[in-house]
Amino acid sequence: MTYLLALDQGTSSSRSIVFDRQGHVVAQAQQELPQIYPQPGWVEHDPRLIWQTQLDTARAVLKQAGLSARDIHAVGITNQRETTVVWNRKTGQPIHHAIVWQDRRAEPACARLREQGHAALIQQRTGLLVDAYFSGTKLQWILNQVPGARAQAEAGELAFGTVDSWLMWQLTGGAVHATDVSNASRTMLFDIRNNRWDPELLALLDIPASLMPEVRPSSADYGQVLPELLGAPIRIGGVGGDQQSALFGQACFRAGMAKNTYGTGCFMLMHTGNTFQTSQNGLLTTSAAQPSHQTEFAIEGSVFVGGAVVQWLRDGLNAIQASGEVQALAQSVPDSGGVMMVPAFTGLGAPYWDPEARGTITGITRGTTLAHIARAALESIAFQSTALLQAMSRDAVAAGGSPVTELRVDGGACANDLLMQIQADLLGIPVVRPAVIETTALGAAYLAGLGTGLYAGTEELSSQWRAERTFLPTLGRAQAQERIAHWERAVRQATAT
Numbered sequence: 001m002t003y004l005l006a007l008d009q010g011t012s013s014s015r016s017i018v019f020d021r022q023g024h025v026v027a028q029a030q031q032e033l034p035q036i037y038p039q040p041g042w043v044e045h046d047p048r049l050i051w052q053t054q055l056d057t058a059r060a061v062l063k064q065a066g067l068s069a070r071d072i073h074a075v076g077i078t079n080q081r082e083t084t085v086v087w088n089r090k091t092g093q094p095i096h097h098a099i100v101w102q103d104r105r106a107e108p109a110c111a112r113l114r115e116q117g118h119a120a121l122i123q124q125r126t127g128l129l130v131d132a133y134f135s136g137t138k139l140q141w142i143l144n145q146v147p148g149a150r151a152q153a154e155a156g157e158l159a160f161g162t163v164d165s166w167l168m169w170q171l172t173g174g175a176v177h178a179t180d181v182s183n184a185s186r187t188m189l190f191d192i193r194n195n196r197w198d199p200e201l202l203a204l205l206d207i208p209a210s211l212m213p214e215v216r217p218s219s220a221d222y223g224q225v226l227p228e229l230l231g232a233p234i235r236i237g238g239v240g241g242d243q244q245s246a247l248f249g250q251a252c253f254r255a256g257m258a259k260n261t262y263g264t265g266c267f268m269l270m271h272t273g274n275t276f277q278t279s280q281n282g283l284l285t286t287s288a289a290q291p292s293h294q295t296e297f298a299i300e301g302s303v304f305v306g307g308a309v310v311q312w313l314r315d316g317l318n319a320i321q322a323s324g325e326v327q328a329l330a331q332s333v334p335d336s337g338g339v340m341m342v343p344a345f346t347g348l349g350a351p352y353w354d355p356e357a358r359g360t361i362t363g364i365t366r367g368t369t370l371a372h373i374a375r376a377a378l379e380s381i382a383f384q385s386t387a388l389l390q391a392m393s394r395d396a397v398a399a400g401g402s403p404v405t406e407l408r409v410d411g412g413a414c415a416n417d418l419l420m421q422i423q424a425d426l427l428g429i430p431v432v433r434p435a436v437i438e439t440t441a442l443g444a445a446y447l448a449g450l451g452t453g454l455y456a457g458t459e460e461l462s463s464q465w466r467a468e469r470t471f472l473p474t475l476g477r478a479q480a481q482e483r484i485a486h487w488e489r490a491v492r493q494a495t496a497t
């Protein structure tokens with residue numbers, strides 16, 4: 001048998017999964033990653049723990065699967081994106097904690113970039129809107145704030161990387177300082193049409209080019225895992241940012257194919273083929289995972305509070321004991337009884353982009369119960385995702401394509417059948433849940449398999465993709481539109497607060 005090992009380094013945990021050649025999960029191991037909150041709005045990780053937890057799970061999963069490193073054909077890496085690590089090339093030690101993608105400390109630097117009129121250039125080159133979310137201004141912050149960092153950087157002593165680069169450096173004992181195009185596209189420093197670091201943007205943010213990792217396709221030779229780490233050397237054959245990796249694992253390889261990941265937040269990506277297209281509807285353009293040197297793009301939108309609204313029902317309202325109980329509670333009523341929840345706990349993301357918006361629950365009457373609120377909470381996940389998909393479809397049509405015709409889903413909350421049915425009803429298109437919902441890790445395994453010649457091409461991967469269940473819309477379009485209009489009214493109320 002031939003196996004692939006995916007290392008999936010996420011925001012809240014490090015996971016390792018062994019897949020067989022057909023893409024079935026053979027074994028998985030997971031460890032929590034401690035979060036560090038030094039100040040309001042700041043979020044950090046200890047890079048040494050990122051590495052340690054990842055290595056521990058890789059060792060654990062091989063043990064669980066009863067395999068040795070020699071049984072593993074190749075390793076694929078997928079990771080939380082944008083999170084920024086800077087380390088000393090000689091000692092291999094990080095010079096600061098990793099600044100996590102959620103961290104807002106670079107907002108003043110971004111405001112300056114916007115005020116100085118650089119937003120249009122940045123969007124043209126990188127596909128991104130100027131925001132503290134991306135790595136560029138986090139890296140700039142480290143160089144400016146960590147004592148001695150700038151001088152060391154200018155002397156060529158430091159290396160920058162997103163989490164994939166950091167893991168590769170550790171896995172190869174410092175032999176490889178590289179990243180893939182999909183991770184690079186989240187830095188706000190990468191020219192996504194020409195697949196290279198942009199000298200003008202590096203200069204604008206005052207970042208010496210010597211810090212930057214070499215950029216390779218998502219399927220490529222990324223060196224070998226040191227034999228002492230897992231027991232034998234293994235080739236690293238694939239790397240992808242987690243959302244692009246999920247798009248790949250969902251076999252969305254062609255323009256117009258889209259996936260939504262329902263985790264803490266929701267991340268929706270639509271492949272746009274080889275065409276670079278900036279969104280006219282508040283979405284981002286990003287590099288898709290690229291198995292070859294051919295550029296491929298995606299349009300992306302994210303919802304900040306997705307499954308997290310269910311955590312709030314559990315921890316904030318004590319309405320349920322465990323996330324999985326929300327379905328039964330919400331199903332105990334036929335509808336939300338006119339209650340509408342906009343979970344703008346931390347502002348609203350795409351396509352609304354309102355950092356000042358705050359959560360609202362409207363339409364409460366004497367008859368409202370916790371069950372109505374739970375139903376409205378689930379609906380809010382689907383409404384927010386609907387707004388993203390509608391924005392994407394408008395972008396696709398504006399570029400001469402067609403609206404999205406099917407949505408593939410994954411992530412923890414896609415296990416909720418009621419949520420998936422509500423989603424299909426609102427969208428008016430089939431919502432398809434695959435047999436393997438570990439699509440992020442699967443994407444990395446597939447990229448590694450392609451990079452090492454295990455698969456002939458993406459057609460073979462498309463033929464391996466299997467639906468577990470398809471949710472078809474049952475609600476009339478007029479009714480769906482009425483409900484969406486109600487949601488949009490509620491959003492206007494939440495943004496007016």
Ligand SMILES: Nc1ncnc2c1ncn2[C@@H]1O[C@H](COP(=O)(O)OP(=O)(O)O)[C@@H](O)[C@H]1O
Binds near residue numbers: 306
């Ligand atoms: N049955 C369910 N219905 C709705 N939400 C759920 C359900 N099960 C888990 N969730 C939510 O999904 C999220 C966990 O999904 P996961 O993909 O593990 O997230 P992440 O990768 O962001 O940590 C949590 O926010 C949880 O509340």
Ligand SMILES: O=P(O)(O)OC[C@H](O)CO
Binds near residue numbers: 010011079081082242
């Ligand atoms: O680690 P996740 O799944 O929360 O994903 C984080 C995203 O990559 C952030 O852009």
